Amino acid sequence: MTAVLEVEALTRSFGGLKVTRGVNLRLEPGERHLIIGPNGAGKTTLFHLIAGDLRPDSGSIRLAGRDVTPSPTAARAQQGIARTFQILTLFGRDTLLHNVMLALMGKSPMRWRPWGGFGGHRPLRERALRQLEAVGLADKAELPLEQTSYGEKRRLEIAMALAQDPLLLLLDEPFAGLSAEERGTVHALLGSIARDITVLMIEHDMDVALALADRITLLHYGEVITAGTRQQVVDDPRTREIYLGH
Numbered sequence: 001m002t003a004v005l006e007v008e009a010l011t012r013s014f015g016g017l018k019v020t021r022g023v024n025l026r027l028e029p030g031e032r033h034l035i036i037g038p039n040g041a042g043k044t045t046l047f048h049l050i051a052g053d054l055r056p057d058s059g060s061i062r063l064a065g066r067d068v069t070p071s072p073t074a075a076r077a078q079q080g081i082a083r084t085f086q087i088l089t090l091f092g093r094d095t096l097l098h099n100v101m102l103a104l105m106g107k108s109p110m111r112w113r114p115w116g117g118f119g120g121h122r123p124l125r126e127r128a129l130r131q132l133e134a135v136g137l138a139d140k141a142e143l144p145l146e147q148t149s150y151g152e153k154r155r156l157e158i159a160m161a162l163a164q165d166p167l168l169l170l171l172d173e174p175f176a177g178l179s180a181e182e183r184g185t186v187h188a189l190l191g192s193i194a195r196d197i198t199v200l201m202i203e204h205d206m207d208v209a210l211a212l213a214d215r216i217t218l219l220h221y222g223e224v225i226t227a228g229t230r231q232q233v234v235d236d237p238r239t240r241e242i243y244l245g246h
């Protein structure tokens with residue numbers, strides 16, 4: 001089977017600091033893969049390299065069999081890589097519905113016509129509503145974003161990434177900053193993502209993230225220390241030593 005993501009011998013330095021050292025990663029279709037590692041391990045840098053925000057010094061990245069190493073971020077997004085939007089870039093005064101419609105437009109052939117407003121975009125509106133429904137926010141569709149809670153914003157970010165109908169969804173710490181209750185909601189939401197979407201997630205909160213992961217990669221100083229099934233990585237003494245601290 002063709003892997004959805006194949007990262008081979010990826011390296012990246014900042015000045016003299018080697019932040020990504022020969023990283024290999026392979027995600028099968030539908031896999032939920034968790035990246036763990038202490039602060040500064042190079043997790044976010046790896047995401048930037050996969051999404052195209054950073055260029056590797058060497059190595060390659062294949063998406064569904066296609067080499068995307070030279071492709072810029074926008075081209076990779078078109079080919080199926082979605083990241084959760086940084087909420088700060090969203091439109092706070094605009095409604096949740098319009099924010100999702102904008103995310104849908106990012107991938108639709110329809111051009112954004114500011115003078116036309118959203119009026120003529122009924123199919124788009126309906127698709128956006130369905131995305132909001134899928135993350136339990138349909139009843140808040142007409143609320144301005146700034147009137148929603150932190151947990152709701154996180155769910156909106158996920159809805160916007162899913163709206164792009166990705167092959168591969170990159171989630172950078174989806175549980176960060178959430179209350180216990182909100183973590184439960186986001187956990188259920190991530191658990192309900194269709195298996196035709198492959199998920200790569202960075203997460204510090206092992207308690208919530210572990211249950212979602214099929215496979216785990218442990219990074220330390222930019223290197224893959226161990227990788228395998230959830231059980232293999234959790235049982236690996238190196239994981240305890242490096243990550244769990246005992």
Ligand SMILES: Nc1ncnc2c1ncn2[C@@H]1O[C@H](COP(=O)(O)OP(=O)(O)OP(=O)(O)O)[C@@H](O)[C@H]1O
Nearest residue numbers: 014015017019037038039040041042043044045046
């Ligand atoms: N643009 C940059 N310029 C210089 N150094 C950088 C840059 N980006 C990251 N680094 C360094 O690379 C190392 C890895 O950073 P990265 O953010 O990828 O780690 P991380 O595993 O995501 O850490 P955290 O869990 O703290 O978010 C750190 O030492 C960081 O200071």
